[in-house]
Amino acid sequence: MSNSGCSGQKRHQQLENAFKGPPEAFRSKRRRTDNNMGRDLHVPDDYTVGWLCALPLELGAAKGMLDEEHEALPPRLGDSNNYTLGRIGQHNVVLACLPGYGIAMAASSARNMLHSFPKIQIGLMVGIGGGVPGSQSHDGADVRLGDVVVGERVIQHDMGKTERNGYFKRTGVDSQPPNHIVTAVNRLRGDHKLMPSKIPSILAEMFQRHPFMKEHYARPTTASDQLFDADYEHFEACDGGKAATCDNCNSSRRLARPTRRNEHPVIHYGKIASGNQVIKHGVTRDRVAGDLGALCFDMEAAGLADAGFRCLVVRGISDYADSHKNSRWQEYAAAAAAAFVDWLENGEETYWITDGLDEFIGDHDELIQLTRDLVACKHIKACVASRPWTVFQQVFGKRSNLMLQHLTVKDIEIVVRTTFNNNDDFRRMHSRNQQQAESFLTQIMNRSSGVFLWVRLVTQSLLRGISNGDKISDLQKRLDEIPENLEDLFQKILDTIEPRYRQQTAELFQIHRAHPSISALRMSFADEESHETWSDGAPEPLTMDEFVDRCDQIRRRIDSRTMGLLELDKHDKYTNQEYG
Known part of the structure; x- marks a missing residue:
């Protein structure tokens, strides 16, 4: 029965989206859950994907x-196929292997599959x-062993009739x-031009x-991979059988x-030539392929x-359809x-990047399981970042990883010393007590854990x-009081802001959050306690001295009210020092 509930346009859209994930209309409404095992029962x-192999x-390989892989389902009456069920990406796939060679076997297996799995x-x-x-x-393609041929069209090459003068008229099916x-x-074919x-x-x-x-499946x-002249037959062993390799074949007939x-x-x-007979003759191969423009058999x-199983045919090249073929x-x-x-089926890869696992407020086991589930999907590449907490090192430590603080040691040293x-x-302190000054600088570098923002603050x-006027000993005490954790450091900095400035500090942060790229001049107007001087109309143009005074004043206000957590950059743009 036809799907009368779907318009032609809607049906076409469903099919166009087939490789992007199973459309809602194709998903079963009857999936059950095994309450005892906690698994989905399909x-x-x-x-929705039927995959046949011979x-x-x-x-x-499939x-x-x-x-x-999913659990097997009971066979339907009259279906002799044996199925393997599973998932690739977002698609549920049913696999079946033909009981034997040939067109008839393929047609029978395809009919059974469509009968047992009607939503394919x-x-x-x-x-x-x-x-x-x-x-x-076709087009002189350089087809070699291990290459892949994707069928744009399938032509049955051996079905037809011989007419007058011995001319063979092909009547086989084209699909x-x-x-x-x-x-x-075609989408994937376009990707080949880019990657x-x-x-x-x-x-x-x-x-x-x-x-x-x-x-078994390594290259x-x-x-x-040896290709011989089409008219050169494989060397036969003395007992009349075929030699297993081409070691004794005439190397001068091998094509370079x-x-x-x-x-x-x-x-x-390109085109794939299909038929009921095995082609093991180079001359015949070239003649048939030349007539049809085929890339493989x-x-x-x-x-x-x-059989109603309109499909994509994909062939890996395992021989050259000549007498030299082997397994x-x-x-x-x-x-x-x-x-x-x-x-x-998987389409484009998705890159999932999670920064700051250690900042997650909740059950770390759930977060770890989510990451594991993502990594289990072949088309998803995951990258996670965290401070070296034991709970994450135990799970992810054996995978490819980088300790960022090890990579930034030299850069941190350059920043600190410069x-x-x-x-x-400080140079005078260093000249008076070089050993103590060097020890002080080393402590700063070691405590940074490779975090530039910590060093800056x-x-x-x-x-x-x-x-x-602090001495080295005073600086040492100040350093010892500074938390090594950024969040604690932020809080300590905020606590040092004078109470009478804290309301202004909050207003500066709010302005920045609403307008993160505001200029110094605009910031100076936004920070005005009263807008009476310019609220009645556009303000008068500023002189250069007035411009410099405003920018200098807002710079000093930002520094004193936020203690370095906010600053103006060298281009006079108001910026936020990124956390991390």
């Missing part, structure tokens, strides 16, 4: 892309294929992905989650190709359109194709002490 209608090794909106056929190298392929999938592919492929990083993450897979050596900049798989977009995709590249090629789909060496009174306080 139902068939929850699954070989177990292709299914293994399972490696799952962010999480994104169809995928992902696995390995035989590549068409060099000039015979292409639905528009909502093409839109998503490198994410397939290597996706595979690296898969190996990190499943270390055992690396033994073979480039030296094993330019070395690539790196070993990353190249993604090609497979044995399943042509059967899916007739060495199959696992890696399957993984590369699966990684492309993972990239497609500030005090520029003061004439503390040096301001110490310089005021020097201007008041």
Whole structure:
């Protein structure tokens, strides 16, 4: 039955958004919670992505892309498929492996999947294929082992009739992905022009989650990617069987190709030739591919359109569809194709940056669990910052980390020494008692914990002490009284403000909060106790002396009322010293 409750335009919009996250209309209204286990129990209608594979090794690669695997659901009557259920990004995915090769097998499995999971909106056929190298392929694409071919169109190459003069007229099915999938592919295709492929990083993450897979799905050596002349047949062993490798093949018939900049798989977009027969003959490969403009061959995709399973076909190139084909590249090629789909479904990466975990007021365990949940999603990269509290070091300490205070030691030293060496009174103290002065400067640097704002505020306080005639011993006592924690330091500074100034201090902070980039001149007018001199109209233009006097006065008022927490910058803009 058609979805009569949806207008055509609304339905099209739902499909266009398919790769951006499951539309609300596609989400099951019947998801239940297992109260005993605390888990979501999924139902068939929850699954909107159907992923078919032809070989177990292709299914293994697909399972490696799952962010999480769901419990199996009871099979529907008459469905012989065996399903793996899970999630990739925001999409619930159902995986199935065909019971055998060929178009008919693919069509049968696709029909069963659509029957058991009626809400599928994104169809995928992902696995390995035989590549068409060099000039015979579409636009002369340099297709090599481990590359990925994304099907813009699938052509059944072996169905037709032979007419007069032996001419073969092809009558097989041509199909292409639905528009909502093409839109998503085109978005990703545009990204290829701006950034490198994410397939290597996706595979690296898969190996990190499943270390055992690396033994089987790691990339073979480039030296094993050998392409021979199309008319040169593979060397046969003496017993009449085929040799497992091309070690005994005539190396003079091997084609030389330019070395690539790196070993990353190249993604090609074009036609895929599909049929019921395995192509293991270089001349036939080139002839058929030349007629169709195909980039690769497979044995399943042509059967899916007739089954109503309009899908995107993605093939990792595991051989050159000639007599030299072997299984060495199959696992890696399957993984590369699966990684492309993972990239497609997850879309752009999201970077989640959380600063000041230690400032969180609440349950730290909840905050830690939220961060862990974010990191579990492959398309989210998380970066957190905190003071070195034990509760966070225990959880995140083993991950890649930087101790910022270690990186700023030299810069802090430069700031401290420059500030005090520029003061004439301190230089005289230093010349009279060098050891005591050096010890004093070292304590400032050590207590800063790499925080420049702490250094700035503390040096301001110490310089005021020097201007008041403090000795080194007096400065040492002043330093010992200064908290090492910024919040405590802020409070101590505020407590030192004279009581009669505190109302004016609050007003200055309020003005800054409302207008953070206000100029010194405007600030001087905003701070006026009475606006009678200019409220009746625009104020008279100021002379240069009046301008300088106003700016100088507001500078001194800000300094005395906020004790350095607010200041005018060198461009006479009123700024706030950033916290942190």
